Amino acid sequence: MDMSFSPEEEAFRAEVRSFIAENLPKNLAGKRRSEYTTREEYLAWHKILYKKGWIAPLWPTEYGGTSWNVTQRYIFNEECARAETPMVLPFGVAMVGPVIYTFANEEQKKKYLPRILSGEDWWCQGYSEPGAGSDLASLKTRAVREGDHYIVNGQKTWTTLAQFADWIFCLVRTDMGRDTASTKVQEGITFLLIDMKTPGITVKPIIVLDGAHEVNEVFFDNVKVPVENRVGEENKGWTYAKFLLVHERSGIAGVARSKKAVERLREIAASETVDGKPLMGTDEFSRKIAELQIDLSALEFTELRTLAAESKGQHAGPQSSILKIKGTEIQQRITELTVEAVGYYAYPDARGFGDNEYPVGPDYAVGQSGHYFNMRKASIYGGSNEIQRNIIAKAVLGL
Amino acid sequence: MDFSFTEEQTLLRNSVSKFLADNYKFEFFKKNSRTDPGWSPSVWKQFAELGLMAAPLPEEYGGLGGGAVDTMIVTEELGRSLVVEPYVQTVVVGGGFIGRGTEAQKAEWLPRIAAGEMVIAFAFAEPQGRFNYADLVTTAKKQGSNYVLNGQKAVVLGGPWADTLIVTARTAGGQRDAKGVSVFLVDKKSKGVVTRDYPTVDGLRASEVTFENVEVPAANLIGALDNGLELVELVTDTAIAAHASEAVGAMKVLLDATVEYSKTRKQFGVPIGKFQALQHRMVDMFMNYEQSASIALMVTLKLGEDTVERKKAASAAKVQIGKAGRFIGQNAVQIHGGMGMTDELNVGHYFKRLTMLDTLYGNVGHHLKRYAQLS
Ligand SMILES: Cc1cc2nc3c(=O)[nH]c(=O)nc-3n(C[C@H](O)[C@H](O)[C@H](O)COP(=O)(O)OP(=O)(O)OC[C@H]3O[C@@H](n4cnc5c(N)ncnc54)[C@H](O)[C@@H]3O)c2cc1C
Numbered sequence: 001m002d003m004s005f006s007p008e009e010e011a012f013r014a015e016v017r018s019f020i021a022e023n024l025p026k027n028l029a030g031k032r033r034s035e036y037t038t039r040e041e042y043l044a045w046h047k048i049l050y051k052k053g054w055i056a057p058l059w060p061t062e063y064g065g066t067s068w069n070v071t072q073r074y075i076f077n078e079e080c081a082r083a084e085t086p087m088v089l090p091f092g093v094a095m096v097g098p099v100i101y102t103f104a105n106e107e108q109k110k111k112y113l114p115r116i117l118s119g120e121d122w123w124c125q126g127y128s129e130p131g132a133g134s135d136l137a138s139l140k141t142r143a144v145r146e147g148d149h150y151i152v153n154g155q156k157t158w159t160t161l162a163q164f165a166d167w168i169f170c171l172v173r174t175d176m177g178r179d180t181a182s183t184k185v186q187e188g189i190t191f192l193l194i195d196m197k198t199p200g201i202t203v204k205p206i207i208v209l210d211g212a213h214e215v216n217e218v219f220f221d222n223v224k225v226p227v228e229n230r231v232g233e234e235n236k237g238w239t240y241a242k243f244l245l246v247h248e249r250s251g252i253a254g255v256a257r258s259k260k261a262v263e264r265l266r267e268i269a270a271s272e273t274v275d276g277k278p279l280m281g282t283d284e285f286s287r288k289i290a291e292l293q294i295d296l297s298a299l300e301f302t303e304l305r306t307l308a309a310e311s312k313g314q315h316a317g318p319q320s321s322i323l324k325i326k327g328t329e330i331q332q333r334i335t336e337l338t339v340e341a342v343g344y345y346a347y348p349d350a351r352g353f354g355d356n357e358y359p360v361g362p363d364y365a366v367g368q369s370g371h372y373f374n375m376r377k378a379s380i381y382g383g384s385n386e387i388q389r390n391i392i393a394k395a396v397l398g399l
Numbered sequence: 400m401d402f403s404f405t406e407e408q409t410l411l412r413n414s415v416s417k418f419l420a421d422n423y424k425f426e427f428f429k430k431n432s433r434t435d436p437g438w439s440p441s442v443w444k445q446f447a448e449l450g451l452m453a454a455p456l457p458e459e460y461g462g463l464g465g466g467a468v469d470t471m472i473v474t475e476e477l478g479r480s481l482v483v484e485p486y487v488q489t490v491v492v493g494g495g496f497i498g499r500g501t502e503a504q505k506a507e508w509l510p511r512i513a514a515g516e517m518v519i520a521f522a523f524a525e526p527q528g529r530f531n532y533a534d535l536v537t538t539a540k541k542q543g544s545n546y547v548l549n550g551q552k553a554v555v556l557g558g559p560w561a562d563t564l565i566v567t568a569r570t571a572g573g574q575r576d577a578k579g580v581s582v583f584l585v586d587k588k589s590k591g592v593v594t595r596d597y598p599t600v601d602g603l604r605a606s607e608v609t610f611e612n613v614e615v616p617a618a619n620l621i622g623a624l625d626n627g628l629e630l631v632e633l634v635t636d637t638a639i640a641a642h643a644s645e646a647v648g649a650m651k652v653l654l655d656a657t658v659e660y661s662k663t664r665k666q667f668g669v670p671i672g673k674f675q676a677l678q679h680r681m682v683d684m685f686m687n688y689e690q691s692a693s694i695a696l697m698v699t700l701k702l703g704e705d706t707v708e709r710k711k712a713a714s715a716a717k718v719q720i721g722k723a724g725r726f727i728g729q730n731a732v733q734i735h736g737g738m739g740m741t742d743e744l745n746v747g748h749y750f751k752r753l754t755m756l757d758t759l760y761g762n763v764g765h766h767l768k769r770y771a772q773l774s
Contacts, residue, residue: 133666133736134667138668207741207743209750210600211742215737274531275531279529288764339758344529344554345554346758347600347601347605347755348599352598352599359597360607361526361554369600369754370600372754376733376750377740381737384733386676386677386733390676
């Protein structure tokens with residue numbers, strides 16, 4: 001047993017670090033909380049990684065992956081977090097891409113995969129519906145076969161950044177006989193790839209707690225989708241969707257980004273003063289941060305244990321729900337403590353200042369409370385933390 | 400022992416709650432707080448007509464002679480409706496300071512507060528000072544019959560709407576000395592008062608206020624020169640009590656909304672309220688709410704006790720309300736799922752208000768320490 005990195009791994013780290021240092025545009029690094037990353041900014045970083053061949057470390061090399069082992073992927077994530085690069089959004093590269101190279105036909109692979117890698121196509125995820133959140137299989141959006149098309153009617157919701165998307169991957173109901181409360185509701189679901197420019201699609205913004213336009217409602221009114229846009233078999237979409245949900249949990253804990261965020265929090269607490277002395281030097285606050293860091297260290301090793309098992313071919317399975325629960329709880333705790341750290345300057349609404357106007361208070365405080373409010377989403381999406389606990393109870397503990 | 404309300408108090412509650420139910424629905428809150436000037440002078444006037452400003456003020460100065468319990472009733476109702484108008488700042492803080500001023504000060508200003516003719520903001524926090532009222536860089540120097548103020552105040556809530564500022568400044572001693580703190584009433588139109596106004600995350604407005612050689616008549620010194628710190632603590636403890644019941648009002652709305660939602664929202668073929676994991680969570684929300692209502696009552700009734708008891712009660716309230724506000728707010732959002740994350744639903748707005756009420760006059764950590772030091 002050994003937790004140190006080999007010389008090769010250290011060399012890899014140095015390579016990644018210098019690549020980022022040389023290629024990450026300054027204006028994209030560590031953006032202030034109030035400045036929401038634009039479509040262009042996401043894509044700029046995406047394209048830099050694409051050119052280098054590093055956009056999809058998880059993909060098999062035949063489709064454009066990197067053939068990195070788990071340690072290298074871990075190092076890569078760490079270095080990106082350290083440099084505070086923009087995120088690579090999961091919808092194309094981490095979600096629909098793997099579904100396509102695992103379940104789609106050759107033609108589909110040729111058509112979609114290169115454009116996912118290059119960033120030419122922006123994908124969004126059309127799973128949730130107003131009536132189908134935690135109970136996803138109860139979804140009602142229908143696709144009726146007419147010749148070589150499906151006619152899609154219904155509504156998706158909470159669709160992240162659909163306003164930027166070229167394509168949406170959707171779960172739709174094709175077997176109407178099974179949309180009742182029967183135990184087999186999962187069987188009538190089909191996985192469709194839909195061009196967002198198709199007539200009949202309407203996208204309506206949903207504004208979230210910090211004022212961001214982050215999610216949307218997507219309406220389908222007699223939308224004609226070619227049958228060739230179906231992934232795999234009709235009525236078997238649930239299998240593919242589930243694959244996507246459990247596929248590759250590494251990174252879901254967000255450990256590397258959280259470590260960086262704690263570092264930032266410590267800097268803030270070192271700048272804030274209580275009776276003339278740094279907040280970071282008070283027993284009360286330094287203990288809170290210590291507790292957070294201890295939690296994070298434990299999570300890091302839980303993740304490393306999972307990765308180690310995975311690299312030996314053992315699939316972590318339901319146990320990876322721990323990573324989702326603890327990871328998001330820690331992310332939320334960091335934002336909570338940051339709000340606490342900035343004191344009265346948690347009050348100003350970062351969105352209340354014009355583009356050319358300088359906000360009030362210290363720079364590091366700007367937008368922190370908005371970020372705290374926004375991060376409440378993390379325990380709701382991606383399978384809520386209650387649902388994750390149910391999974392552990394059932395599938396791990398056998399209750 | 401008797402925790403029942405008088406007939407007048409019950410009438411007061413009914414009239415506030417009816418007025419707000421009719422005139423201050425959630426949609427009104429949103430529109431009101433988001434369109435300039437971000438508050439409603441007409442609602443303010445109607446508050447005065449309903450006697451809300453007069454309620455806790457002494458009868459000889461245009462008040463109705465009520466007390467802390469009346470304030471508690473009013474602010475709890477204001478909290479239920481997310482009211483932004485600066486009631487606590489003007490009536491509890493402004494009225495609290497002036498009510499402990501000279502005869503002339505009381506006679507000049509209290510009747511105007513009672514009539515709704517005055518809007519007051521309290522400029523006490525400074526960028527370096529965090530929650531320590533004595534950590535003051537702002538100075539006031541005597542010059543003839545005036546004091547001259549210089550300095551900067553941070554996040555003055557209701558600042559943009561105020562015509563009058565109550566300002567803490569150092570008149571003697573070092574930056575953090577307990578002695579040497581004085582309190583002044585400053586006309587916001589005075590020469591040298593510069594404000595920068597902005598919205599806050601919980602739907603209020605605030606100002607950064609800079610004082611550049613601002614001349615304030617010596618007659619506007621409130622309380623004893625150099626010995627203002629205890630007065631500031633007393634008045635802010637009173638404000639803490641008022642905001643505690645405001646928070647209790649907000650918590651109740653969140654609790655009720657969440658329980659109701661869990662009975663109607665169905666997943667897996669049943670209302671989500673049937674899941675025991677959520678039932679226990681809502682029971683915890685309920686207990687948090689009850690404990691908060693208790694402590695809000697406790698601090699209200701202890702405001703008149705000796706200094707140590709009063710301070711302990713106020714700090715206890717801040718701790719209980721801060722923790723409960725966070726728990727109830729976060730879980731109301733969580734149990735509403737994606738809906739809880741939306742700007743459209745009221746839930747998130749109550750969550751934000753409760754979050755910020757924890758910061759105001761010192762957060763949980765600050766008051767735990769204060770309580771421990773007093774015990
Ligand atoms: C910011 C954000 C972005 C999102 N992005 C996307 C996206 O891009 N694409 C997409 O398809 N979806 C997206 N979602 C949707 C997300 O996956 C759902 O919100 C989530 O599945 C929860 O569903 P719901 O909101 O309908 O809540 P509900 O399922 O109604 O749940 C409400 C509450 O009940 C609890 N609950 C439900 N069932 C149980 C149970 N059996 N036991 C205990 N508790 C239970 C939940 O945990 C939750 O607290 C996003 C959501 C958010 C908030």
